[in-house]
Amino acid sequence: MQEIRIAKRITRLPKHFFSDLVGRVDRLLAEGKDLIDLGRGNPDIPTPPHIVEELCQAVQDPRTHRYGPFPGLPELREAIAHWYAQRYGVKLDPGREVAVLFGSKVGLYEVSYCLLESGDLCLVPDPGYPDYWSGIAMVGAKQVGMPLLAENNFFPRYEDLPRDVARAAKLMFLNYPGNPTTTLATREFFEETVRFARDNEIIVAHDAAYQALIFDGRQNPSFLEVEGAKEVGVEFCSLSKTFSMAGWRVGFVLGNAEIIRAITILQNHLFAGLFPAVQRAAVAALTGPQDCIAEMVRVYQSRRDTFIEGLREIGWNVPKPGGSFFCWLPIPAGYSSLELANLFLEKAGVVVAPGVGFGPHGEGYVRAGLLTDEDTLREAARRIGELGIFGQERSTA
Ligand SMILES: Cc1ncc(COP(=O)(O)O)c(C=O)c1O
Structure with missing residues (x-):
């Protein structure tokens, strides 16, 4: 054998x-x-009916049975940029600063694949979502955990990272609201992150999968809201939790045009876009009643x-x-x-x-x-x- x-x-x-x-x-x-x-x-609440309805109608249209444009339907990229602008007041170019993902999980892997060489160093939140580790391991890069402790409100203390680690790190994952810590972000923390990233030439990948699930009428700023964020990083969003669409597999990554371009190139080699009917339903989610x-x-x-x-x-x-x-x-x-x-x-x-x-x-x-x-x-x-x-x-x- x-x-x-x-x-x-x-x-x-x-x-x-x-x-x-x-x-x-x-x-x-x-x-x-x-x-x-x-x-x-795994969210147990069903997807809102108007989104399901849009899928049912879109499936009946034979145009959705063909390959769609590789980088996603233009109307979906526009809907994403519009939704984000409405929610966070951040303007994005749907052609250069938005990439559609098969769920944000795939994008969190792809960003390591696009940015890290074998032996490079990547900072990860500890505790953090284990899927960050996959892309890092796949390319043979090394990860260093940033402790998230209750006494620091589950934020990393950049000043505690060894200087050589901060200097060597090429990419950093962050996640607010956090899984598993449940902590919300603050503008001050994101501002500090942009300064730290600039000083040490680190790219920031902020995972905002739980961006919509905020309690007690509080706010959770987006990473890209902070001045200079687009120069140093990207933010990952997902319809899985925001619209209870985990099984539909729709996510997107926004921000730095160079990083978006690299992810788009990789995706053009791997995929031929999401099912167009699902993309139309995603447009209904983003442009419909909120x-x-x-x-x-x-x-x-x-x-x-x-x-x-x-x-x-x-x-x-x-x-x-x-x-x-x-x-x-x-x-x-x-x-x-x-x-x-x-x-x-x-x-x-x-x-x-x-x-x-x-x-x-x-x-x-x-x-x-x-x-x-x-x-x-x-x-x-x-x-x-x-x-x-x-x-x-x-x-x-
Ligand atoms: C922190 C975090 N990020 C990303 C994801 C991936 O979400 P999806 O691939 O469904 O967009 C999850 C899923 O559980 C998560 O908990």
Whole structure:
């Protein structure tokens, strides 16, 4: 038998930490175990009907059955630029500063592929979304984690990075509202980021996948809003969470024209554009009524309040997330995040993601998703409470 040798660029890809957990949970569910799965990040709210309706109509039009323009329908690129200008007051050239993506996940990989050489250094948030690591590993570059600590409000402290690391770094990933930290960005932080990036000639890739899911009427600025941001980087956006369209696979990347050009060249070699009917539905999402976003935020915020209140009632003093659809929960002393997640799974039938899966500084936390109804979230808190590991006094924090 001929030996099939797989290229190193595949074999060196990091093992997906959560795939074991997901496999185990799926097996237990198939066996009929009563589990509440708060471990994943898959939106459960259906896509708004006017977007689904547009897809149904677009599918009937045979013009959508052909290849579309490789860089995406011009009307979609224009709709993206218009939506972003309306939301953030940032003007973008739809021809040069916008690229359509098969979901932002693909773009987060592509940006490393386009910008990093083997041996280059890339800064990543720790804890952070593990998919940043894939593109970095694929091209043989190295990653250095920037610790995101509660005492620094989950922002990196650029002044703490070793000078040689800051000098050598070529690319940096950031993510606000953060997965898993749930932190919102501030203008001051983005301004500091632009200064740091300029001083050290680092390109910034800001992942804004949760940009629309902001609670309590607060604001989360866009990276490109800040003066000079377009010279140093790009921002990744996604319809997955903003319009509950995760399965549709539509994202976009905006900003620096040189980076957009490189990503477009790569995509022209890899793909022939998204299904045009899906692109027309994406136009409907971006140009249609936006109150569906506010309604989604209302649902997630109400779930957040119910769940956090439930956890505080069982004596687990946890902070309220400011955005995203996750809760980032500091765990009691004496457990590792993996031990606590296993305990919840085995003894309470509640699945959460152990923080260490997001990087070494995720240790000490577990992540829970608000992707089920309030009764189920209340029940999850009750089951966790029955473990008896949290004090029973009611927190007022
Ligand atoms: C932080 C973050 N960025 C990006 C993505 C990718 O989103 P999509 O590829 O659906 O646009 C996710 C998905 O869970 C995420 O959590």
